[in-house]
Amino acid sequence: MSGLLNVLALIGIPLLTLAGTPLFTMLALIALVAFHSSGVNSAAVVIEMGRLTSSPMLVAIPLFTFAGFLFAEAGTPQRLVRLTRALVGWIPGGVAVVAMVACAVFTAFTGASGVTIIALGGLLMPALLRERFSERFSLGLLTTGGSLGILFPPSLALIIYSYVATQTAGLGALDPRQGPTLDRLFVAGILPGVLLIVLLTIYAQYRMRRDGAGTTARFNARELAGAVREARWEIPLPFLLVGAIYGGRLTVTEAAAATAFYALVVEVFLYRDIPLKRLPAVASEGMVLVGGILILLASALGLTNYLVDAEVPMKALAAIEGLITNRFIFLFALNIFLLIIGSVTEVFGALIVVLPLIIPIAQRYGVDLTHLGIIFLANLEIGFMLPPLGLNLFISAFRFRQPILRVYGATLPFLLVLAVGLLLITYIPALSLVLLN
Amino acid sequence: MSAIFRALAPAGVFYPVFVLLAALALGVRALARRRWGAARWGAGVRAVESFVLTLFILTMVGLGVLQIVLRNFFHGGVIWIDPLLRQLVLWIGFTGAVVATGRLRHIHMDLAGRLLPLKLQPLLLRATLLAAALICLALARAAWLFLSEECAYGSAGFLGIPNWVLMSVTFLGFGLCAVRFAARAGAARETLAALLLEGGAVEGPLAGAGDPAVGPAGTAPHGAEGGSR
Numbered sequence: 001m002s003g004l005l006n007v008l009a010l011i012g013i014p015l016l017t018l019a020g021t022p023l024f025t026m027l028a029l030i031a032l033v034a035f036h037s038s039g040v041n042s043a044a045v046v047i048e049m050g051r052l053t054s055s056p057m058l059v060a061i062p063l064f065t066f067a068g069f070l071f072a073e074a075g076t077p078q079r080l081v082r083l084t085r086a087l088v089g090w091i092p093g094g095v096a097v098v099a100m101v102a103c104a105v106f107t108a109f110t111g112a113s114g115v116t117i118i119a120l121g122g123l124l125m126p127a128l129l130r131e132r133f134s135e136r137f138s139l140g141l142l143t144t145g146g147s148l149g150i151l152f153p154p155s156l157a158l159i160i161y162s163y164v165a166t167q168t169a170g171l172g173a174l175d176p177r178q179g180p181t182l183d184r185l186f187v188a189g190i191l192p193g194v195l196l197i198v199l200l201t202i203y204a205q206y207r208m209r210r211d212g213a214g215t216t217a218r219f220n221a222r223e224l225a226g227a228v229r230e231a232r233w234e235i236p237l238p239f240l241l242v243g244a245i246y247g248g249r250l251t252v253t254e255a256a257a258a259t260a261f262y263a264l265v266v267e268v269f270l271y272r273d274i275p276l277k278r279l280p281a282v283a284s285e286g287m288v289l290v291g292g293i294l295i296l297l298a299s300a301l302g303l304t305n306y307l308v309d310a311e312v313p314m315k316a317l318a319a320i321e322g323l324i325t326n327r328f329i330f331l332f333a334l335n336i337f338l339l340i341i342g343s344v345t346e347v348f349g350a351l352i353v354v355l356p357l358i359i360p361i362a363q364r365y366g367v368d369l370t371h372l373g374i375i376f377l378a379n380l381e382i383g384f385m386l387p388p389l390g391l392n393l394f395i396s397a398f399r400f401r402q403p404i405l406r407v408y409g410a411t412l413p414f415l416l417v418l419a420v421g422l423l424l425i426t427y428i429p430a431l432s433l434v435l436l437n
Numbered sequence: 438m439s440a441i442f443r444a445l446a447p448a449g450v451f452y453p454v455f456v457l458l459a460a461l462a463l464g465v466r467a468l469a470r471r472r473w474g475a476a477r478w479g480a481g482v483r484a485v486e487s488f489v490l491t492l493f494i495l496t497m498v499g500l501g502v503l504q505i506v507l508r509n510f511f512h513g514g515v516i517w518i519d520p521l522l523r524q525l526v527l528w529i530g531f532t533g534a535v536v537a538t539g540r541l542r543h544i545h546m547d548l549a550g551r552l553l554p555l556k557l558q559p560l561l562l563r564a565t566l567l568a569a570a571l572i573c574l575a576l577a578r579a580a581w582l583f584l585s586e587e588c589a590y591g592s593a594g595f596l597g598i599p600n601w602v603l604m605s606v607t608f609l610g611f612g613l614c615a616v617r618f619a620a621r622a623g624a625a626r627e628t629l630a631a632l633l634l635e636g637g638a639v640e641g642p643l644a645g646a647g648d649p650a651v652g653p654a655g656t657a658p659h660g661a662e663g664g665s666r
Contacts, residue, residue, distance in 0.1 A: 020550065021565040022543035024534070025572040032575055042575070043583035046607050052530060053523045053603075062529050063501065066494050250505065253522075257501020264498065283494050284487035284536065291533015292544045295610075298530065349544040389551050 009033045023349050024292075027299035034306045045302040052298050056253045057163050057182060062290045063256035064154050067263040068110035069286035071234075074273035077119050079231040080105060085127070086227040090219040095131045096204035099124045100145050100197050107149030111156030111289070114395045117146040121399045132213040140410035141204070143396040144418065147381040148196060150347065151189035151374065154241070154256070157347050158185045160293065161373045164351060168304065168359040169369060180369040182252045183245060188370050188432040192378060192425045196418060203417045233266045293348050300352045313360035320361070330365045331426050334358070335379055342383015343390040350380055374432040378425050382418050385411050442601070443588050451581045455574070459616050466620075486536045493529045497522060520595040524603055531610030538617040541632045543569075550633070559629040563622045570618035577611035584608055 009029070017026050031045045052058060071077075081102050088094040088101075102124065106116045121142050128138035150157050165180040208214065228235065241259060244250040250258060268274050274282060307313065324330045341350045355376070362372050384392045387408040396411075397404045425431055470478045500518050508514045537543050541562075549561050587601035594603045621629070 016565060016568050017546055018548055019561055019565050020545045020547060021568050022545050024543060025569045028576055029572050032572075032579070041582060042579035043586060045576070046580045046583040046604075049607060050527070050604055053520075053527050056519065056523060058526045059497070059501070059522045062494055062497060062526065066498070249509065254501065254505050254508075257498060258505060260494075260498045261502045280484070280487035280491040283491040287490040287494060287529060287533045288537045288540060288542050289533075291530055291535070292537045292542060294526065294530025295534035295537075296544055344548060345546055346544050349546075389548065391547070391551075394551055 005033060006037060023345075023353060024296040024299040027296070027303050027353065031299065031302040031306060034303070034310070038306075048302040048305055049298040051301050052294065055163060055167075056251070057159065058294070058297075059253045060154075060159055060182075060256035061156065061293065062287065063253075063260040064109075064156060064159070065111060065286045065290050066283060067256075067260045068156075069282050070260075070263040070267045070274065072106070072110050072115055072119050073278070073282045074267040074271060076234060076267070076273075077102070077106065077123060079227070079234060081120070081123050081127070083227040083231050083235075085217070086220065086224040089217045090215060092214050093131075093201075093205050093208040094215060095127050095217075096133065096141060096208070097197075097201055099128060099141055100148055100200055103142070103145035104149035104152060104193065104197060107147060108152035108155045111150075114146065114391060116149070117142060117392065117395050117399050120145075121396070125400065131215055132211060133208070134211045134213075136406075136410045137204075137207050137211060139396065139400060139402060139407060140412075140414045141200075142400070143392055143407060143411050144200070144385055144414040146392050146396070147384045148193065148200075150377050150381045151193035151196075153186035153189070154252075154259070155189070155377075156293075157351065157377050157380075158182070158189060158373065159252075160297070160348060160351050161185065161355070161376060163297075164300070164355045165359060165369055165373060167301075168356045169363065178368075178370075180373050184370050184436055185373050186245070186252075187435050188374050189377070191431050191435060192374050192421075195424065195431065196378070196421045199417050199421045200414065203413070233270050237262055293352075296349060296352050300356065304356055307356060313357055316357060317361050317364055324365075327365045327367065328427070330361070331367070331375070334362075334375065335422065335426055338376060338379035339383045339386055342380035343386040346391065347377070347380045347384070350383075351376065368429055368433065370436070371429045371432045375426050378422055382415065382422055385415060387411070442584070448582050448585060451578050455577060455581075455612060458612065462613075462616055463620070482539070486539070489532060490529065490536065493525060493532065497525050497529070500525075517595050524594070527604075528606050531606045535610055535613045535617065538614045539621070540635070541621065541629075555630065555633070558633060559626050562629055562633070566618050566622035570615050570622060573611050573615035573618055577608055577615055580604075580608040580611050 013026055013029060017023070028045065031048075032042055035042055035044055081098065084098040084101050085095065088097050091097070099120075102120055103116050106120060110116060110119075124142055124145075125138055128141065129135065133141075149155065159182060162180050162182040162185050169179070237259065240262075241255055244258070245252060245255050268276065268279065320333075324333060338350070338354075341354055345353075358376075359369070359372075362369070367375075384390050387393060393404060393407050393411060396402070397407045400407075402410075466478070469481075473481070500522055504514045504518045504522075507518075534543070545565075549558055553561065584601045584605060584607075587604065588599070591600045594600045621632075
């Protein structure tokens with residue numbers, strides 16, 4: 001009987017997953033079947049899910065998401081674009097940098113890069129066209145720009161990576177000064193993230209010459225002063241955050257509460273961008289995302305103990321050890337694997353489902369787990385825009401009302417540039433780790 | 438309260454209790470839809486969902502800030518704030534998941550959404566929703582077993598609240614998810630299509646290659662209502 005059940009599960013689960021059944025039910029189903037066939041009461045699955053309440057780190061997820069959705073709904077995108085334009089818009093090609101920086105900051109705060117394309121696309125597209133960048137270039141830039149920022153604090157993806165990695169690797173096994181803790185990951189992502197932006201800036205400069213684009217804006221101190229005045233409540237936040245966390249006054253969790261509180265006061269009461277009446281709609285929109293993430297995390301927790309007991313990662317390792325003989329081949333295989341995963345799932349789904357299997361293998365090949373986090377996220381973010389299925393391509397096609405094939409073409413050169421960055425990030429661990437030492 | 442649950446708790450009682458609760462929920466829904474119409478009922482449910490989620494998150498923000506103030510300026514926090522915040526993660530997670538179920542917004546592999554034309558999607562969707570409903574039913578049962586054991590032998594959590602009360606959201610959450618998945622699996626075609634669009638479905642490359650105007654104007658893809666204005 002239980003043999004039949006296993007066969008059914010073995011065929012049914014992949015099929016259902018591909019058909020689009022919610023991932024959390026798939027993980028839960030695996031856990032239920034696994035516990036059933038080893039004769040354990042299914043209540044054990046729920047006991048494991050209860051571990052959701054054991055980590056203070058998870059408290060940061062709803063709080064940062066709430067702040068992000070408040071910023072997205074308020075006039076923050078407009079103020080952010082105006083400010084960066086006043087700062088660097090007068091440099092030839094500067095408006096491309098404006099677009100990337102605005103997208104990066106925004107994605108760092110809202111987590112889901114699709115939101116960035118929607119929220120900023122309408123503002124940035126006309127700005128790029130006005131500086132005579134071609135429509136094709138602008139489309140590609142805004143499609144890829146949406147996912148820059150996943151590497152910058154306080155990105156939700158970094159929080160989830162840190163949580164899953166420390167859970168999987170075993171808290172006791174890691175030296176907190178070496179392990180993938182959140183404050184280390186927040187620092188590790190900065191240089192790789194800046195590298196990707198710099199590479200894209202170089203490409204933008206090249207295209208600017210070819211398109212004959214330039215700048216119509218001049219540096220204008222009054223405009224800058226006006227932009228600063230307009231954004232005066234929002235500018236202090238990043239500095240306060242960084243200072244409080246690294247000055248040791250606040251834990252990351254407390255910083256999340258402070259950010260959410262700050263965002264609430266500033267957007268609802270000072271700017272009054274969000275009327276109180278709208279607040280429940282905005283908050284619930286964010287919490288739906290949080291619910292989707294947390295229930296998936298809960299289901300994964302229901303499964304991890306079984307995976308460890310059944311030595312699944314060890315078996316996977318044994319299976320690939322013959323093929324993958326050293327760290328470089330491992331990293332390369334990981335690159336390919338994650339790009340594909342990233343193009344068919346959301347980043348959170350990929351992290352929660354795949355990471356527990358990869359961690360033990362990565363440890364075996366001596367990959368630093370903090371570095372692994374940056375590799376993971378950089379790959380997944382680029383997977384987002386990988387044709388034919390990357391999610392951002394579809395959101396961009398939808399937002400800018402372009403045929404999807406045109407979006408593929410426009411994105412391709414940007415993907416090539418980012419691929420160079422990806423290789424650098426993967427094979428030069430120092431990029432991620434140097435700021436930590 | 439505890440006594441009532443302890444009397445009900447034996448594992449064998451799960452199915453009768455679940456069927457009773459599900460019938461009650463679906464009955465109220467059917468009556469309300471007949472009385473006020475489906476649109477107003479839907480709007481009402483949405484308002485309640487949003488209110489509950491907002492209450493949770495504002496509580497978390499408030500408690501978090503209170504703890505910072507107490508810790509930094511009065512040298513000592515309140516001991517139950519941290520466990521309560523962590524407990525709220527579980528509650529907000531399960532509540533959010535129930536709402537995500539109603540709005541078809543769970544994280545999934547979206548191959549169908551990107552490869553199949555919009556017209557074909559509801560059919561496949563019904564099958565996956567039904568599967569999800571059955572799995573959630575099994576999970577609700579697992580949660581019930583867990584709660585009944587906790588109720589009989591379990592310990593108290595912070596502030597002396599019994600652990601089974603703190604964890605009861607697992608049963609409520611999975612139970613409601615099962616009912617809602619089942620209800621969505623049987624929903625009208627138009628309802629499903631509207632939810633898909635709101636959740637970010639766009640015509641796949643095979644269907645929409647030549648047509649720049651994908652999706653009706655004014656619908657924001659991928660949960661971006663909060664982002665577009």
